[in-house]
């Protein structure tokens with residue numbers, strides 16, 4: 001900040017105090033700003049809605065009244081018609097203006113397609129007035145405008161003169177098109193345009209549609225349908241094949257591509273074999289041919305062993321046509337090429353996996369949800385600077401410390417006076433005078449940094465008498481944050497040299513936050529969450545929020561379906577109950593272990609490499625691979641947890657803190673009471689990055705930062721952050737509860753996932769159901785699980801996890817129970833277990849005979 005800007009008039013000062021009295025004024029002004037914005041939105045929304053209704057009625061009425069009104073409108077000008085003789089009587093329900101508007105839209109412009117304008121006004125109005133998002137606006141406008149033009153042109157073709165069907169536009173288009181292309185050509189062009197528009201806007205799967213309405217005979221199954229398919233769903237039925245190939249080769253990539261180009265093989269095979277058919281009628285293996293001629297044979301083969309069938313086909317071709325060497329070689333060649341080239345081509349054709357696709361219309365919160373603090377710019381007057389400087393110099397002079405230079409850097413809440421001592425002055429001498437200097441400056445929160453690392457000067461931080469609020473808005477809008485390429489970018493505040501302070505949580509990799517009550521800890525935590533919400537898509541990061549105080553984080557409930565993760569079967573995503581905290585932390589440990597397994601099987605070292613590989617479609621989801629969002633675990637009031645659950649909490653936290661960095665789980669642990677029995681050695685050792693708001697004693701400061709200083713902060717967001725090697729003083733960005741609420745509303749009102757992200761299930765030792773065993777009570781989902789296993793003929797726990805949305809442990813237990821009841825075979829290493837019951841009917845009988853139903 002330029003010095004000129006900083007030196008503010010004293011009379012402005014009072015307004016800048018964020019607390020108590022002035023807080024009221026501030027929140028009022030921001031309230032006005034908000035109310036004004038809302039008002040403007042509501043008013044324009046209401047106007048659009050009314051316009052929409054007006055147009056709709058005018059257009060509808062026009063359909064009945066156009067004959068009577070048209071003469072009146074055409075025979076005169078607009079002004080004469082509207083303002084001229086009151087004797088002119090129109091039939092339109094909305095009078096002259098209604099008649100004229102409808103005439104304009106329906107007759108002069110686009111005909112009956114003009115109704116779409118009313119529709120567009122309606123969805124815009126509802127969006128502004130009620131903040132309800134019926135449809136994505138941009139796409140709807142695009143589609144509707146194209147639709148209007150097309151319809152008008154299409155209906156124009158049907159008419160012989162200008163009328164309300166296609167309007168003048170439709171008629172003119174028809175005239176021109178028919179003169180250029182003739183009637184038939186014009187119709188053809190219009191239909192082609194429709195097709196092009198549909199394909200480019202919606203890209204429908206014509207094959208699927210065709211199959212839906214003209215299903216193949218039960219036997220023809222997937223031969224042709226699968227030709228182009230590479231989607232995850234469609235690969236699912238072939239799980240059994242996967243399992244077999246798993247046994248052969250652990251390499252998931254190859255497996256995936258086998259599934260992929262298998263289909264193309266069939267395609268190619270079919271064309272090639274059709275040629276065979278011409279030459280040699282003996283080659284009955286032609287898939288297409290077989291579909292037609294011998295359905296049952298083909299189906300059995302295809303359903304159960306499509307892959308091995310391909311192999312059979314290959315060998316049969318080469319074996320059965322030994323004379324036709326040329327032809328055989330051709331087949332072999334093309335297959336080799338497929339196995340190498342198609343592999344890459346498929347991935348290229350299909351494009352990389354896009355984790356955001358499920359919520360592709362998601363938009364990041366807009367900056368206007370955050371408040372401006374323009375009228376609250378704090379600052380330091382020249383007199384204040386002079387007075388402080390004189391005080392420092394005099395105090396030091398009293399102790400016979402000479403200084404050769406002094407320089408002031410003004411920050412948002414603190415001014416840093418940098419002193420260059422005269423030669424021969426011992427630094428420790430100045431440091432020891434900390435309290436005396438503070439006394440003579442009559443200010444709280446003096447901090448002496450002797451020396452400032454890397455500068456060779458001694459710093460004395462003196463709080464400004466009129467601290468400035470650092471608005472979250474200014475931080476989020478800062479270029480530094482916006483251009484940040486960090487995985488988990490966080491903007492926390494401004495340094496005392498007024499630089500925006502950003503960091504990457506993924507690199508920290510965990511944060512310990514401490515501060516006495518009322519010093520800005522909750523605001524700081526909100527600032528961290530808000531930073532992530534302003535940068536990340538719901539598919540990229542999930543929060544686990546633990547809030548024993550029960551009130552601090554409730555606002556974030558609204559973004560449950562977008563950003564939160566929770567235990568299965570839990571109603572509330574935000575955890576307030578200590579016993580559930582233990583389960584959640586242990587569940588996170590399970591998630592961590594699972595992620596490590598996945599990383600290992602993908603031969604990657606960390607989440608970034610893993611996700612990149614997944615995005616490049618080199619990992620097969622059928623083998624349990626999935627895109628991994630980062631998980632940020634935020635624990636507010638850690639002391640409470642340690643007091644109630646002790647080691648039970650400490651142990652999983654220490655484990656996560658030690659191991660979770662590579663797999664994208666990051667902890668933020670906050671506490672009011674930074675005593676050694678809360679922040680134990682084990683916790684401390686694993687949290688190199690620590691934040692301290694003001695604490696009450698030097699001891700507390702040492703407990704958190706390993707150095708004093710936090711006890712001398714001035715509160716209200718004044719903080720120190722230690723990243724292991726240096727301690728930086730920051731003024732934390734201020735984000736108020738209504739702002740957080742607005743942001744959560746903004747996100748919550750958008751389309752979300754069906755549910756919060758499910759963490760793996762963890763059942764603690766003493767918890768209900770822990771003793772559930774094969775011999776004991778069956779799991780409530782046992783029957784459902786058995787049915788799924790038998791229907792899919794695949795005995796795998798991951799299938800159950802997916803289909804029944806179960807945690808890892810519970811699915812594992814159900815699998816054990818299924819084995820005990822003879823429904824699936826024993827564990828076979830990497831291969832899926834055998835399913836011992838062939839059909840649903842057999843399963844029914846089996847369950848009945850054992851009295852399980």
Ligand SMILES: Nc1ncnc2c1ncn2[C@@H]1O[C@H](COP(=O)(O)OP(=O)(O)OP(=O)(O)O)[C@@H](O)[C@H]1O
Pocket residue numbers: 018019469470515516517518519520521522523524672716717718731732733734735
């Ligand atoms: N960064 C900031 N800038 C300006 N004022 C702040 C800032 N942070 C906090 N404050 C002021 O301090 C008050 C208390 O902050 P906050 O609620 O975050 O404290 P806390 O440490 O979380 O307290 P507790 O632990 O009791 O919840 C806020 O209402 C606000 O007026």
